[in-house]
Amino acid sequence: EAGVVQSPRYKIIEKxxxxxxxxxxxxxHNTLYWYLQNLGQGPELLIRYENEEAxxxxxxxxxxxxxxxxxxxxxxxxxxPAELGDSAVYLCASSPGTDYEQYFGPGTRLTVT
Amino acid sequence: xxxxxxxxxxxxxFEEAPVELRCNYSSSVSVxxxxxxxxxxxxxxxxxxxxxGSTLVKGINGFEAEFNKSQTSFHLRKPSVHISDTAxxxxxxxxxxxxxxYFGSGTKLNVKP
Numbered sequence: 001e002a003g004v005v006q007s008p009r010y011k012i013i014e015k016x017x018x019x020x021x022x023x024x025x026x027x028x029h030n031t032l033y034w035y036l037q038n039l040g041q042g043p044e045l046l047i048r049y050e051n052e053e054a055x056x057x058x059x060x061x062x063x064x065x066x067x068x069x070x071x072x073x074x075x076x077x078x079x080x081p082a083e084l085g086d087s088a089v090y091l092c093a094s095s096p097g098t099d100y101e102q103y104f105g106p107g108t109r110l111t112v113t
Numbered sequence: 114x115x116x117x118x119x120x121x122x123x124x125x126x127f128e129e130a131p132v133e134l135r136c137n138y139s140s141s142v143s144v145x146x147x148x149x150x151x152x153x154x155x156x157x158x159x160x161x162x163x164x165x166g167s168t169l170v171k172g173i174n175g176f177e178a179e180f181n182k183s184q185t186s187f188h189l190r191k192p193s194v195h196i197s198d199t200a201x202x203x204x205x206x207x208x209x210x211x212x213x214x215y216f217g218s219g220t221k222l223n224v225k226p
Contacts, residue, residue, distance in 0.1 A: 093157075104156030107154075
């Protein structure tokens, strides 16, 4: 069984530029999460999807961040414009239902210069 | 909101020695508890989980953890560590009826030869 796939693995951009991250969850997993992991910290939830519906986006900075999960499968997280403080690892995770543990992708390491 | 405290940011230990990584959480309601491991440049991998039943939980790679409700703790232990256990370990908690995970800030385990 393939795991959670994320791309790109690494991204370096200049501040004020846009950037997008892509996530393909494990097949059949209805729940998809995007997390932000700052250096030396644990993951913090940005947004959670149940199928194509964003059911928890309370921690998503909506002035610059957006996300979508079309057809309830793949998801894209976008930042526009990026700021220096956005440098971090962005993790995607999926789970088959609300009572199960999460399966994480390898993450995208973003560096904003 | 829940909070998860991992008191030790770094734990150095010699190979074949025992180790305990501490995790305390704050919650007035029943919770599920998890330990994840993160190797460099990889996503998080589930080590073990406590959902209900026996308070002693065994996981992969010889790790185990004990749920202590009165002390709101979920400490991770291994009787004899290997060099390959060098990684960062995260404790996480979620409420029974709310699908949101809260992670601690992580403990870096450094196993020395």
